[in-house]
Structures are given as C-alpha cells and as structure tokens.
Amino acid sequence: MGELAPPTGGGAEPHYNKIRILSGVGGNRSPSDTGLPAPSCSLNPGLPRWLLVPAAPARSFITDSLISIMRFSEAFIPTLKETPAEATLASHILMMRAGLIRKTASGMYLWLPLGLSMFKKVENIIREEMVRAGALEIACSIVIPDELLRETGRWDKFGEEMFRVHDRHRREFALGPTHEEIFTDLVRNHLTSWRDFPTTLFQIGRKYRDEIRPRFGVMRGREFTMKDAYSFDTDAEGLQGSYDRMVEAYNRIFSRCGLDFTVVAADSGAIGGDVSYEFMVKADSGEAEIASCTGCSYAANVERFPCPALAPADQGSPAPIEEISTPGMSTIEALSEGLSLAATGIVKTLLYRADDKVVALLMRGDHTLNETKALNHLGAIELVPATPEEIQKATGGPVGFSGPVGLKDIRVIADLSVKGIVNALLGANKAEAHFKNANQGRDYDPTEWVDLRLGGAGDACPECGETVAITRGIEVGHVFQLGTVYSSAMKATFLDKEGKSRDLIMGCYGIGVDRTLASVIEQHHDDRGITWPMELTPFHVAIVPLNVKDEAVNDTAERFYRELQEAGIDVLLDDRDQRAGFKFKDMELIGIPLRVTIGPKGLKSGEVEITERRTMETENVPVAEAAARLINRVQQ
C-alpha cells in the first residue's frame, strides 16, 4: 500500500476547484457567497479573477453505477474457458478470459462492456483526484498538426515511434504520442498575465506510439489511454507547489486502486526536463528495473541510478604496452578465460552510432553499459550499436577487437570506472589481436569521462551508502518538472508584475490508465480468476440462483436483485439456465467480490450462502438477513 489511506466516501472536507471567468459575465462573487468555509491551503492564492466553488465531493463508489444491464442473460460477457494462445501475462490472460478486452490488431484492443466499466472506474478515480488537486479537465484531438511538433523539434525526434497521417491536401499530422505541444500552445494563446497562473490542465485521452514490440496485452499497446496533466507556473516555487499537489494526487489515486506501489527517481527521456519520478507498481512481470536501497528509502529506476567510479583492481605498476595474439577471443568471456585474466582488468570498447556519428564507449570488462546514460550524455536522438561495417570503417579492425589506442576522429567516452585501470587489456583494432599493459594517459586518452555504467544489486546507495537491491515494477505514472524546455521552444511566455516577458515554468504528469487497470489484476488474482478490490469491481455482488426453474429460488433471487439495486449496489444476476459449477466458474473468473448463492436445499431451511471471492470463504445466512449483510459488506 502507499502512504495514504483511501479517502472516505462521505464526511471528507469539501474540496475546491478554481474556475476562471473568461469574460466579465458571472460577476465577482466572493468565496463566502458559497456558504462554505474558505479554502485552507495553497491551492488557491485568492486571486480576484478566480472564483471558488466547492468541487464535487469524491463520489461514493456505491452509488457510482456504470453498468445498465445486470442480468447475465442480457449482458455481453464472452468468457473463455481456454487461454488464448497469444497471452502469457496473468493480467492479459484474465482480461481476455473474463471478457474485458479483445484484440483488434497488434497492440490495439477494444474494451468490452465489462472491461469498459472497470476502465471508467479507474478513470473516475483519476478524474476525482485531479479535480481535487485543482486541475481543470479538457479534451484534445488525438491528431496533432506537424507544425506544432516541429516547433519543439519532436516531429523528427519521435522518429518511427510516431504514427503519421496526412489529409487530402497532403498536410501532415501525427497521432499524438503525448500532448505537451497542444497544451503549451493553448496556454500561450490565451493565458498571458502573471495573474493567470498557476494553472494545471489535464485530459484523459488516447495516445499512439508505434512501439517496436507491443506486448503483454494492454500493458504495452500501440494505442493506450493516458491521463496527462500539464502545470504552468511563473516561478520555481510555484512549480514545486503544482508538482507536489500532483504527487499527492497520484498517491491517492494508486492507493484507491488498491495497488502496492513505490515512487522512484527516473530518467526524463524523450520528454525532457530536470526532476522526474515514476510511480511503479511492484510486479515481477514489470518491464522496469528498480534499484532500491536496503538501508534507507532511496529508490531509482536503474536507467537513472548513479554509479560512481569503483576502485580499480590492483595490477601493479605500469608495464610497457605489448600487442598479443588473441585468436578467436572476441568476447570478454573468451579473453578472460583464454588469458586467465579477471574481467576487471579488461577495458571493452563499445562502438555505437549516435544519430549519424560513430562513437566509442569504454567500459570496464565486467560492467554493463547503461544506454540511457550514454544517450543523455550524447544528446542524441538515436543510439544503436554500430554495424560491423561501421566498426571496420571507424577503427580499421573487425568486431570484437576494438580498442581506444590510435582511434582518431571519433569521440572516445569512458566510464568513470575505467580511470585508474593499470595495465589494461584492450582491443588492438586488428583481427585476432589485443594490447596488454595499456595505460590511460600514456597509450590512449578518452575525450570525455562520464558515468555510463548500469547499476546492479550490491551497488552503493547514493544517499546512505548501503547496498541496493534490484526489483521489477510496472510504470503506471510519471511526473516531470519540465522547467522551460517547451515554453522557451514555443515562446510560451507571460508578463510579470514588472511587465517583463518571461518563459512559463512547466510540469507534466502522466498516468497510463489501461496499464493501471492491468496492474490491478496483476496484483489481485488467483488461479480461479480476478479478485477485484471493491472500488474497481464492475459488480459488487453476484446473485447465483442454482435452478432458475425453481420458483422459490427464482423469486428469492429476484427479490435480492431488487433490494440490492435499491440500496445502490451494482449487482449481477446470473439468470442463465446453467448448472451450478458452470456459473460458479464464470463468477470466479470475473472476480465479483461477493456471491450470494440461492439453492432449493438452502431455502428449505431458510438460508442462502454468501461467499467472499478473495478468500473463498462461505457462510450460511438466514434469507431475511442476507441483503443487509451484503450491503454492509460492500460498504465497509
């Protein structure tokens, strides 16, 4: 669980929203006109052009009914007995089998009624918490005209990952992979005074990224739904405040979704900016690696985890450099074995093509390159391993025998831990040969020293020095302090109190909605199916009459159905003429938290059964008490 307890349905303090009066219409009501206490926090600086109104209180999920058809015979819930061949991840398998989604193309899914219901519940939690934090919702087109993306250079920077379309006049558009430009453009066109800020806008909409390899169902699709919010402030303190409110909202959102998550320092990647954190759902199936300290609360995405220089192995004093024959030894492993030499005494030379230039990256033999760090240092759009031809051209030697000695006209960037390696072994840039006793400064000299290393378990925590452990996670949210990256590129400015034009200071905040839902299933399932948390389930209670042709059974089921509906509970009545086992399996697969089973035998003794999905514990309850018992358990 996160730090925060989920909010209670009622009794919470009122929350305030700011609404801007664009024209003079509406007058100048003061906050006290609402009859509610004035806002207590920094949410609102009390600017005269903001009108304060109470936000809708967080609705209780009990009244938040989103499904209209609640008889199984009339619903569209195509459950599968068998596992579709394409699915390997638990959440993907269950979303297919329980009838939440179907695939329409690689990385593209449609949401069936049951899936859509849960989807909307996640969406609504996000929406409520964003509004609670003072953000204003808008809706954007998914299509972005090329000129906006060209302003920030991202038309080119996104490369193949961006879907592109054109209209009949050959005007070009992108299917938005993210929407910084749209929001920045909107704000620069309409908000120009220091009085207009702070402002945070958000939308919940589809995004398109032509992923190299879509996988894991909706977890990494090419079309996905994202909540993206953008804050605009006039100074660094303002940004920090907007940012803190979003982080707080995120904590509440993921807690309400019943997720076990953690917040980690992250790389800001293609979005840009300075401070960046990711919200990670803990899952072994996650694609992200997290370095978390065993001693303190520090945690970071390994992409971002800093790796200072490590002390070099003691290899004596410098000896004369010497070329040696190393037939067939083109890997660190082969060299280490063939020459009985520790990998720590070897320097490997990785050749990459950064955009259109080949660069050499030096790593200690036992270390792994962190491509993200290299990419950031180079400021390149693309970083790919050089081809054998490019390596031959750049070094004069074949793949597997590259080294920094004698390299000309290319950048030689060395990891910090290469410094101080005495009498290193490294490639001679010719077939079947390496140099031994190579020494930095005498035999080769990198042009740059940078942290290029990928951290791993056992590395030191940068905060407290204890060792870190590596775990995996699913990135469900990402928050950035962008600063002026976009505002300066797009000339999004405001006039300050002195009448001077200054760049707006921005933050951006994303949540993957589909992925959050899939994560919930990753963390809430068993071998029978999904085990929904009460706040996200499409139905709180399943009514299972065992023999729909038995009048007493049927009447009782219908009576429960009415009573529970009247109490505002989402209830699914399995009115299908099917055998008991068949219905039980379906309900367990779908994961409805409570099941009331009505059978002829039980009715004769005046009892029905209530089964809790999560524990599969069953209790017999007198018919007269059952409805009240169910209502009570949904509400707790």
Place this chain on the structure above:
RNA sequence: CGGUGAGUAGCGCAGCCUGGUAGCGUACCUGCUUUGGGAGCAGGGGGUCGGGGGUUCGAAUCCCCCCUCACCGACCA
C-alpha cells in the same frame, strides 16, 4: 530490426512429411433428459485452409513472393 515459431469454424487444435477437394474438442442452434462445481444423448448450422503467383489432371498439403501474429533478443565486441 535479428532469431524462432505460428496463421485451417467464435476459441483451442489435428491434417501438410507421403497431393485426391477438410476434421477433432469446445462454443452455437433444435429436441429430450439432467440440475450444488465448466452435464448426457440425438440431430444440426458454420470454413475465401492469411494473400498472390507457380508446379500439377488435381494443392490446406509441393515451390516462390508478400502479409499478419506470437515468443525471445536487439549492450557485454
């Protein structure tokens, strides 16, 4: 983009090697029986065998090209 594998009924699969005009399970429809853990019997509907070209008297099957999908990889020189 590389490797591996797969495209045959809604879903899961066989048939292909060895060419002769398509089958099993499930789901679906009808009837009867059954009714507390994915029922039984009987009858039935449903397929451009991913697409195109070729070989052949004849192609799901053999050959060529293309498309799509899945899994793994795409730093460890």
